[in-house]
Amino acid sequence: MDILTSNDYKILQNIVDMEGKRGLTKGRGTTKKRIAERTGLSLTKIQNTTKILLELGLIGNAVRQGHANAFYVTKKGYKRLAELKQNILMKESE
Numbered sequence: 001m002d003i004l005t006s007n008d009y010k011i012l013q014n015i016v017d018m019e020g021k022r023g024l025t026k027g028r029g030t031t032k033k034r035i036a037e038r039t040g041l042s043l044t045k046i047q048n049t050t051k052i053l054l055e056l057g058l059i060g061n062a063v064r065q066g067h068a069n070a071f072y073v074t075k076k077g078y079k080r081l082a083e084l085k086q087n088i089l090m091k092e093s094e
Contacts, residue, residue: 003052004052007039007041007045007049008049008052008053009081009084010039010041011035011039011041011045011046011049011050011053012049012053012058012059012073012077012080012081013081014030014035014038014039015029015030015035015059015071015072015073015077016030016073017030017034017038020034022034022070023062023071023072023073024072024073025062025072026060026061026062026063026072027062027063028062028063028072029061029062029063029065029070029071029072030062030070030071030072031065031068031069031070031071032046032047032050032068032069033068035071050069050071053071053077054071056076057074057076057077058073058074058076058077058080059071059072059073059074059077060072060074
C-alpha cells in the first residue's frame with residue numbers, strides 16, 4: 001500500500017528541474033521555495049512531504065543553498081517515479 005498522495009508525487013517529481021539542472025545530484029539540489037513556485041503548493045505541505053520522502057529514501061539532502069535546505073531525487077526516488085508512470089500508462093491502455 002502506497003502512503004504517498006498525488007501531491008506528494010507532484011513534489012517528488014518537481015524536485016527535478018531539467019531546465020535549471022537542479023535536483024539531479026547532491027551538488028545541485030532544489031529548495032523548498034523553488035518546489036513551491038513550480039507546484040503551487042504551500043511551504044507547509046512541502047515541508048511535511050520532504051520529511052516523509054527523506055524517511056522513505058526517495059530524496060536526499062543536497063548541498064545547502066545559502067541558508068536554504070535543498071534536495072535531490074535518489075535512485076530509489078527515480079525508480080518510484082518510473083513505476084508510477086508505468087502504472088498510469090498500463091491503466092490508460094486497458
